[in-house]
Amino acid sequence: DTGVSQNPRHKITKRGQNVTFRCDPISEHNRLYWYRQTLGQGPEFLTYFQNEAQLEKSRLLSDRFSAERPKGSFSTLEIQRTEQGDSAMYLCASSLASGGTNEKLFFGSGTQLSVL
């Protein structure tokens, strides 16, 4: 079963360091989403891609955050100059969207970031 894969599962870093997470979506899924989740809260939308194009970014995505999806396959989310407030679970999801609002997202297990 080739579901959505996220690496690493856990990342501990010191404040001020840069970190990069990777997401491998389900093969042939054209949409890829990034969410962030803090303890006790539901996931918050960050950004999404349709193939290689980044179509929407949340205001939560400060200029320290950047996401890419080269060639419309895997995606990376980079956080520069990490802050303690960046500590969260970062979730990736993918879907095969054909237009409209009938779309199922499949989520990975997430990357848990701890900024010390």
Next chain:
Amino acid sequence: DAKTTQPPSMDCAEGRAANLPCNHSTISGNEYVYWYRQIHSQGPQYIIHGLKNNETNEMASLIITEDRKSSTLILPHATLRDTAVYYCIVYDYKLSFGAGTTVTVRA
């Protein structure tokens, strides 16, 4: 922003049906209602979705009221493995999660 209202928590006895309510009074005519659940330390898992008609799959049933302002997710025979946070979401070209309902299934 979430367009739904759910109770923060509920308990259910193992083997009994669990009925999870959701209010979405501002839903538009072409917006689907989705349900996801999240088991501790895992990503959300799709359960079911619907537009107007009631839906059933191997996991659950979804009952949507005729005016579409509310819905109920039914887990027909809850097991301990159904303990999770359940999210009801009105889809508006992206999933916007609220706080969900924490469901605890007790033996």
